[in-house]
Amino acid sequence: MKLNRQKILSFFKKSQNRATVILQDKTKASATIKDALGKAVSNKGELEGVWSKLVLLFAVSKDYVNGDYTEIPKRSIIAILGGLIYFLSPIDVIPDFIPVLGLIDDVFVLNLVYKQVVKDLEKYKIWKDQQDGRIINIDAPSK
Template sequence: MALNRQKILDFFKKSESKATVILKDKKKANDTIKEALGKAVTNKGDLEGIWAKMVLLFAVAKDYVNGDYNEIPKRSIIAILGGLIYFLSPIDVVPDFVPVLGFIDDVFILNLVYKQVVKDLEKYKIWKNNQIKIIGLVDESDT
């Protein structure tokens, strides 16, 4: 089955447009992230090759929407949320219910998003690690 790359990218552009609108509503954005995470966990076996990348995408999106992390360009968050919206759509270029191939276009888009924002994600990981260290220091000083 040959994938129509342009059709997938066009569908993704629509998802990014939806992401721009959803980002204006914190509750909708959080609900979208939670829904995508639920779908990812349910289908973890099909997503094994990109699982670590997805976890990072979910984390930065959640921290951004909650206002905890804003050191990332808005275009990067729109791409990430657009990728999650694309992933959520059961009827995309390759419908998710198609055995074996159902997530191939989703994996393509999520990898594409990851590559687009990898530098931003590296900065986020440093920030996140520092947050964990700070929390650890605070917890240690409580004892």
């Protein structure tokens, strides 16, 4: 089966436009992330090849929406949320209700998003590790 790359990118662009609007409402953005996470968990077996990338995309988007991490460029967070919106949509280039094939275009978009924002994600991982380090070192003597 050959993917129609242009059609997928067109749908993804629409998802990014929706992401721009949704990001203006913290409640809607959080709900979108939560819904996409639920769908991901339900399809974890089929997403095994991109699972670690997906977890990172969820984490950075959640931390951004909560205001915990804002050092990511707006265009990157829009791309990430746009990818999650595309993933969440049951009606896209290959409808999700088609067994086995339904998530192929979703995985394509998620990989595309990941590649677009990989440098921002590396910075996020460093920040996240530092946050985790502070929690782990809570009993360290203060200076």
